[in-house]
Structure formats: C-alpha cells, structure tokens
Amino acid sequence: MVSVKFEQVNKRYDDGFQAVQNLNLEIKDKEFLVLLGPSGCGKSTTLRMLAGLEDVTEGSILIDGMKINHLPAGARGLGMVFQSYALYPHMTIRGNLAFGLRMMKGTEKLAETEITARVDEIASLLELREHLGKKPRELSGGQRQRVALGRALVRRPKVLLMDEPLSNLDAELRHQMRNEIRRLHDELGTTTIYVTHDQIEAMTLADRIAILDKGELQQHCAPMDAYHHPANEFVKSFLCRHIDDLVTTANSLFKPTDDATEVVE
Ligand SMILES: Nc1ncnc2c1ncn2[C@@H]1O[C@H](COP(=O)(O)OP(=O)(O)O)[C@@H](O)[C@H]1O
Ligand SMILES: [Mg+2]
Structure with missing residues (x-):
C-alpha cells in the first residue's frame, strides 16, 4: 500500500x-493522478517538493502516513521522469537502465545477476530488448523517452512521478506513449502522479485529475466529473470550453464543404 x-x-x-x-x-x-493546469500554476513545484528537490515552506507531505519533508530525495523511494530525458550518451541502453541499480548501497545493494534480470524484465515490458546494446543517439526520441521511463521503473519506485514527459515528442508519438504509460500503470499498479498542461492528455490518462490555477487547487475528481460538473469559472474555461472547442474543430473537418446547400432551421 x-x-x-x-x-x-x-x-x-x-x-x-x-x-x-x-x-x-x-x-x-x-x-493515476494527473496534476493539470496552465504554465506557471505550480505543478512542477508541487512535484519537486514531493520528490525532495525543493523545500516545503509550510505544511506536511506524507508517504504512507509518514512525514517526509526532511527526508533526502534518494531515501523517498520515488522514481521521476522529466521532459528532457538526459540519458548518459556514452553508456549503452543496458548501462543506462542498470546505472541506478548499480548505485544502490547498503542493504539495498543488488547482485549483478539481479541487475541483469531486472534490466531484461523492464526492457521486455517497454519493448527495448533489441536496443539494449545501442547508444542513446542510435534511438528515436520516443525510444529514448521509453528508456527514461524504464530507468525510473527498474528501481521499482513506490511512487512514479512524471513532469510533462511527452512534451518533446511529436503528436503521433505522444499519442502512442500516452497509451503505453497507461498500459504500464495498469500492469504494474505503481501509484503515479503525472504533471501536464494538456487537457486531453489529462482526461485520457487519469483516474483522477487535480486542477491547479495560480498555486491553488481548484477541483479534484474523476476527469468526466470535472467536465460535467466544473467547480468554478476557471475549470469551466480551462477544461470544459477547451475540450468543447476541440470537438467543434474536429467536427468541422467532417462538415460538407458546400455550406450553401445546408438548410437553416
Ligand atoms: N526558483 C524559483 N524562484 C522564484 N519563482 C519560481 C521559482 N521556480 C518557479 N517559480 C515560479 O513559481 C511559479 C510556478 O512554477 P512551476 O511550478 O514551475 O509551474 P508549472 O510547472 O505549473 O508551469 C511560476 O510563476 C514560476 O515562475
Ligand atoms: Mg512545470
């Protein structure tokens, strides 16, 4: 738990x-919780406080009921994936995936056979097995982002944190990776907090969305509940109107080109 x-x-x-x-x-x-809000609303700050990369000014953050405000980042058992995936360029994909495991110390230290087994397992899950001997530059952007995801998951984190992990990918890849991230979550059951400013990404990925504006939580509930019952004007305009506009635009693509023949009722 x-x-x-x-x-x-x-x-x-x-x-x-x-x-x-x-x-x-x-x-x-x-x-699978998605933190959603416009740029500058405090999403990354929230995630970074949880990860231990930023101090908490007031209040408490608890993991399994234990206050972790002052626990060092490395001791929190969290995995993190960012927009820029910064793989080690001179290491192979296997080396990149194994790196964090090799760094584990003390009672957590793993035998080399265990490291190999874990890397193989995660590589299968992410369809990276045939690329394990390659260097990052030999992979596509989507494959590299999958390695970054694998690097976080291979340590079996208690909670997986993702901060706009797909923003650097083109639309088609973003769509694919979105499905993959949700599939992985359903297979592994890792508690996940995912940050995005993209309403569609939030609606399609989340069990629950938490909508932020100017550092304040506006609403948190199942995505469709927020859409059907927006808590305030901000949610109405940022979420509902945005989605309605997208739907209108998509529908207009399928309208007959010869508008003049339409009957106005
Ligand atoms: N180190 C900092 N010092 C001062 N202000 C900051 C710092 N980091 C972020 N901010 C400000 O805090 C707000 C929230 O930032 P951030 O959490 O990165 O937003 P988001 O991830 O939602 O785009 C922004 O207005 C940003 O300019
Ligand atoms: Mg951010």
Missing part, C-alpha cells in the same frame, strides 16, 4: 513568490 498526502502545503520561493497555496490532496494506492 502506497499513498501520498499533501497537508496544508505552501511554497514560497526566496523572492517571496507564493507558488503553492494551502494544498490539501491525497493520492491513493495504485491511483
């Missing part, structure tokens, strides 16, 4: 800017 809880969390940066305000949010075991 893994759960994450934000209790009255605030983040003020050194320059006095309040990036996150009184955040109360719980992510349940095996849940």
